Amino acid sequence: MMTRTKAAAKNVFIVNSPFQVLCAIEAREVFCKGALNILVVLLMDAEGTLGDTQLRALTADGWGDVLYVPYGSKKGLRRELAKPAIVAQILARHGRVHRVFVGNGRLTWLLAAGRLIGDTTLQLDDGAASIKILSSRAAEPPAAAPGTQFFSIFALPEHAPWAQRNTLSTLREERRSRPFTQGSHALLVGQKLSEDGQITLSEELFLWKTYMDQSKAPLFRYIPHRGDSTQKLTALQSMGVEIVNPPVPFELFLVRVTEIPAAIASFYSTTLFTSAMLLPGVATHAIQFAQRNTAPARAEEIRSVYARLRQNGTEVLDYPLPDHEGG
Numbered sequence: 001m002m003t004r005t006k007a008a009a010k011n012v013f014i015v016n017s018p019f020q021v022l023c024a025i026e027a028r029e030v031f032c033k034g035a036l037n038i039l040v041v042l043l044m045d046a047e048g049t050l051g052d053t054q055l056r057a058l059t060a061d062g063w064g065d066v067l068y069v070p071y072g073s074k075k076g077l078r079r080e081l082a083k084p085a086i087v088a089q090i091l092a093r094h095g096r097v098h099r100v101f102v103g104n105g106r107l108t109w110l111l112a113a114g115r116l117i118g119d120t121t122l123q124l125d126d127g128a129a130s131i132k133i134l135s136s137r138a139a140e141p142p143a144a145a146p147g148t149q150f151f152s153i154f155a156l157p158e159h160a161p162w163a164q165r166n167t168l169s170t171l172r173e174e175r176r177s178r179p180f181t182q183g184s185h186a187l188l189v190g191q192k193l194s195e196d197g198q199i200t201l202s203e204e205l206f207l208w209k210t211y212m213d214q215s216k217a218p219l220f221r222y223i224p225h226r227g228d229s230t231q232k233l234t235a236l237q238s239m240g241v242e243i244v245n246p247p248v249p250f251e252l253f254l255v256r257v258t259e260i261p262a263a264i265a266s267f268y269s270t271t272l273f274t275s276a277m278l279l280p281g282v283a284t285h286a287i288q289f290a291q292r293n294t295a296p297a298r299a300e301e302i303r304s305v306y307a308r309l310r311q312n313g314t315e316v317l318d319y320p321l322p323d324h325e326g327g
Helices: 002-008 018-031 050-056 076-094 108-117 129-138 169-177 201-214 230-238 250-256 270-278 296-311
Strands: 010-015 036-043 065-070 097-102 118-123 150-152 163-165 186-189 220-223 263-266 283-288 315-318
Touching (some): 010 018, 010 076, 010 108, 018 036, 018 097, 018 250, 036 076, 065 076, 076 108, 097 108, 108 118, 118 150, 129 150, 129 296, 169 250, 169 270, 186 201, 201 230, 250 270, 263 270, 270 283, 270 296, 283 296, 296 315
Parallel strands (some): 010 036, 010 097, 036 065, 097 118, 150 163, 186 220, 186 263, 263 283, 283 315
């Protein structure tokens, strides 16, 4: 009985991105407010980079303990050996806990680690990939006693009881408490498309220029993805776009900004979903393009994100890519 009481008083959150930390904060407030909540951060970005800065900005308050674990720099065998070492480090420091919240459920070793560390494991969002994960789970036979296994902004009513919707209630409450003025600018939210080889840099810039030419906004501000190249940002500046580098994740920037944009645009970014939740009166635009260099399974996953964006009220703009490089 004493062991169970101790375990029930502790929860572990394992995350590896700024957005996952935001989801962890929301889950902490919904499921285990007032308990001893432990944040384990798998560091993916080099110290001082945009991703690292944004992540660390979220870890200062509300956590009973924060454990930083270098992970992104490890490759091959070193990374494989790091996995059991991370589990052992958590157990040595805190013992078994009640709940384990996993930021990235696609990392199956984290789900296995959750079962070793805690009594219950819940998956959080790592972006729009949760749409596919939830869809696959919904197609499975129902478990005998499933409980809540997912806490996601993409959860639908028919996913209950095994998935509960993350309504971003903490962020929405902060947005309501802050004064703002209405701006006329469009906010462009970056994705690392050319960096990942989905399209070329000139094609990505062409798509942004097409959107800007068709938009009625007098000013464009660009929020970089932490994986954006310097070359891309320089090119956008030469197109007259103002680059804004917030030291916090986009969602936190959005709730704290004093001038609300007239529109928010991206490609198939999760930020279009969160923008609609945090600023429901602002138009959101999703730029869609042909998936020329994308594996079929991944292309289908991206199409499902655009389909959900349409259902969510985002205007999807289907732009053709140029016929040749630089076209």
